[in-house]
Every structure is written in C-alpha cells, then in structure tokens.
Amino acid sequence: MNADFEIVLLRAFESGKPLCFNLKSGKVYVGSLVGAVDPTDSRDMLRILPYISGFRSMPEFEVEFRTFYRKIYDKIETENGLNHLDPEDFEKAFNFNDVESVHIFDIAAYVELQQAEHSSNQGEHSLDPLPEREP
Secondary structure: OOHHHHHHHHHHHHHOOOEEEEEOOOEEEEEEEOOOOOOOOOOOEEEEEEEEEEEEOOOOOOEEEEEEHHHHHHHHHHOHHHOOOOHHHHOEEEEHHHEEEEEEOOHHHHHHHHHHHHHHHOOOOOOOOOOOOOO
16 A cells, blocks of 8 residues: 555545545445554455445446445335345455545535536536646
8 A cells, every 4th residue: 555545545534534446447436434544454455335336437437326325224224124234234345456546535526526517518617727827
C-alpha cells in the first residue's frame, strides 16, 4: 500500500464518509471501510460495507450502478422476511492489488455532476475554462 492510498482511506474513516473503489476488473463499489487500516499490518486486504455497486462500461468507462444495498439494509430492519440478515452479511473483502483507484464519495456531489454532464451533453450548460494561475 502507498501513503496516498492510506491518506484517502484514513480521511474517509475519520470523517465517516463513504469511499468509491474502482477495481481493475471494472467493478465499482461505494461503501464504508470496516475497521482501521494498520500500516504495520502485512495483510493486503480491504473490507467494506457496500452501499452501491456497479461496473465501468466499455469503451466509455462510465460507471453504471446496478446494486443498491442500502435498500436491503433498510428492509432488514422492517420486513420479517429479511430479519434473519445483518448488514454485515453483505461485507466485501478484496485485495489492495485489485484496486485501480479510490476516492471519497459524496452522493449529492455525484448527482450534481451527473446532472451537469447531462445538461452539457444537451447543449444547455457549458463549462467555464479554468482560471489562469497567478505566477
């Protein structure tokens, strides 16, 4: 594991924010890190409680979310047919080497960016150029 990867994991863990893991296989998971990452530990695995999962479609590499675990977690507490389950039953573990990238994920920001991109594709919204940097 490298320091930048650990910094992102630590920030998310300390703030309670979910992470988005992009795996080399194209699979994408959004969820919370379960437990702290110990840099002195030689284990190379991550364990998360997923909220959303999907995959990156080819050739655009756009994320398509297909599984919404939070809906099931809500039903576990309210529906008799699912009360034998715990959210922990859905935890996922994967190898650090399987992770292509990771970032903190905010659903409100994601929705806003998706709407802006949709508007941009329809000609309703244009992106302002980046401001020039002061020397």
